[in-house]
Amino acid sequence: MKKIDLHTHTDISDGSETPEAAVRLAKSLGLAAIAVTDHDTAAGVKRAKAEGEKCGVEVVSGIELGCGWHGSEVHMLGYGVDPDDRGLASVLDRIVRDRHERNVKMAKLLSDDGIGIDVAELERRHPGSVIGRPHFALCLVEAGIADSVKDAFNRFLDPGRKYYVRRHFLSLEEGAELIIAAGGRPVIAHPLQYKLSDEGMTELLEKAVSAGVCGLECRYSGYGEETVQRLLKLAVDYGLCPTGGSDWHGSHKPHISMGSGEHGELCVPYDYLEALMKR
Numbered sequence: 001m002k003k004i005d006l007h008t009h010t011d012i013s014d015g016s017e018t019p020e021a022a023v024r025l026a027k028s029l030g031l032a033a034i035a036v037t038d039h040d041t042a043a044g045v046k047r048a049k050a051e052g053e054k055c056g057v058e059v060v061s062g063i064e065l066g067c068g069w070h071g072s073e074v075h076m077l078g079y080g081v082d083p084d085d086r087g088l089a090s091v092l093d094r095i096v097r098d099r100h101e102r103n104v105k106m107a108k109l110l111s112d113d114g115i116g117i118d119v120a121e122l123e124r125r126h127p128g129s130v131i132g133r134p135h136f137a138l139c140l141v142e143a144g145i146a147d148s149v150k151d152a153f154n155r156f157l158d159p160g161r162k163y164y165v166r167r168h169f170l171s172l173e174e175g176a177e178l179i180i181a182a183g184g185r186p187v188i189a190h191p192l193q194y195k196l197s198d199e200g201m202t203e204l205l206e207k208a209v210s211a212g213v214c215g216l217e218c219r220y221s222g223y224g225e226e227t228v229q230r231l232l233k234l235a236v237d238y239g240l241c242p243t244g245g246s247d248w249h250g251s252h253k254p255h256i257s258m259g260s261g262e263h264g265e266l267c268v269p270y271d272y273l274e275a276l277m278k279r
């Protein structure tokens, strides 16, 4: 069976590796296809596709958008988006400006407590990348204030923690509309991450379907077979295509391996991609 990974992050957002390195890793792992799904940007897609052509890996254009949902956020993947789409570019520009303002506010809160993080320096160090809380987390680790990225989030950067600043989110409808207008297929990412009740999940999926979402990420790092079967049933019930991916971030999330998840539990068949792209 041909295996794929439809959820990966590069250093164009908060992954550790370049788009080219991500594709070369996919090749070395024997994956038939990967989607590059950076947070709020499709700027790595062309580079990944060029590398994919060189080494013989199918690269699917992708993006991952944060959408507001009841005071929290739900992530929406978009597959097949045109990275040059004007409408998409203009909304993403706005999101990056919002993020910059939010990053400045977080840096101010940190500096009030004597922790110096220079946003301008971060932006210089990661030219063309979408800068977010993961970059702050790495700074806190480098400064010896946190033991790991996870520890930095748990103690300082998660919602409700001292240095968290909420940013502006698109609504679910706006996210789906934007992806569809850019030629893509919207998919709800890692559905268990939102800790929804059964009723909450029903509400999310009903809203998602009416917004034009056409897929549900049923296979994901850490999801065991029982979970996967439950999600596959939900996908059938709501007429959604099942998708799957690891959410690989390279060394920034060292417990996740491309294509195989946390301990080999992840296996995403190529058929998922074919069915999704026919939608």
Ligand code: AMP
Pocket: 014, 039, 066, 131, 132, 133, 134, 149, 150, 153, 154, 158
């Ligand atoms: P941001 O979009 O700047 O708010 O950052 C969100 C990103 O940070 C997510 O997409 C994850 O990649 C990462 N993240 C969020 N929460 C955690 C956590 N508890 N541990 C590790 N990474 C996290």
Ligand code: FE
Pocket: 009, 014, 039, 134, 249
């Ligand atoms: Fe991330």
Ligand code: FE
Pocket: 064, 075, 189, 190
């Ligand atoms: Fe996500």
Ligand code: ZN
Pocket: 007, 009, 064, 247
């Ligand atoms: Zn992701």
